[in-house]
Amino acid sequence: MITGNVFANVADNLPDEQIMELLSARNVRIERIVSTGHATALNEWYDQGRAEWVLLLAGSAALIFEGETEPLLLEPGTYVHIDAHVRHRVAWTDQSVPTVWLAIHYQ
Amino acid sequence: MITGNVFANVADNLPDEQIMELLSARNVRIERIVSTGHATALNEWYDQGRAEWVLLLAGSAALIFEGETEPLLLEPGTYVHIDAHVRHRVAWTDQSVPTVWLAIHYQ
Numbered sequence: 001m002i003t004g005n006v007f008a009n010v011a012d013n014l015p016d017e018q019i020m021e022l023l024s025a026r027n028v029r030i031e032r033i034v035s036t037g038h039a040t041a042l043n044e045w046y047d048q049g050r051a052e053w054v055l056l057l058a059g060s061a062a063l064i065f066e067g068e069t070e071p072l073l074l075e076p077g078t079y080v081h082i083d084a085h086v087r088h089r090v091a092w093t094d095q096s097v098p099t100v101w102l103a104i105h106y107q
Numbered sequence: 108m109i110t111g112n113v114f115a116n117v118a119d120n121l122p123d124e125q126i127m128e129l130l131s132a133r134n135v136r137i138e139r140i141v142s143t144g145h146a147t148a149l150n151e152w153y154d155q156g157r158a159e160w161v162l163l164l165a166g167s168a169a170l171i172f173e174g175e176t177e178p179l180l181l182e183p184g185t186y187v188h189i190d191a192h193v194r195h196r197v198a199w200t201d202q203s204v205p206t207v208w209l210a211i212h213y214q
Binding site: 001002023028051053055068072075078079082102106 | 109112129160162185
């Protein structure tokens with residue numbers, strides 16, 4: 001039995017986004033991601049080979065999906081399912097408090 | 108793109124635990140579970156064919172694992188990985204506020 005808390009040791013100010021693997025199995029990987037104001041570089045996109053289910057646990061953020069005019073605003077509790085190869089980017093994350101994401105990659 | 112909020116429409120008082128499927132794929136199923144004081148019936152155990160990764164999002168709860176002397180207390184942010192066929196039961200869930208769980212079943 002492996003246990004912990006997703007809010008443990010969340011840093012206030014990180015040079016880069018911090019990714020911590022919480023579970024790794026053949027068909028699923030669960031990560032905690034901490035962002036402190038980070039965003040995807042302009043004109044870059046995530047284009048992932050696996051589908052991803054994301055849940056925002058703390059802070060706030062906005063995602064942009066290619067071809068969509070409006071960003072998706074995320075607050076604590078917001079989840080979003082992103083199919084494989086759906087291009088998206090992080091427009092912004094909260095500047096005042098750490099943003100904690102749960103990301104579930106699966107196939 | 109499918110989106111929502113895990114804290115939407117959380118009832119204060121439910122006759123039974125409420126399970127809402129948030130994602131169903133071949134190898135993974137994600138559920139939101141709301142408990143309002145519910146517990147596993149005495150002398151009953153969960154014995155699941157798939158591994159489960161559980162995250163407590165709101166409220167509080169205690170899990171008992173067969174063979175363990177101490178219950179595992181869960182507060183917001185606590186996660187626990189439960190291997191397939193590891194027998195466990197919910198000793199109690201919060202009586203004053205709804206307890207919201209995220210459960211990820213996978214193989």
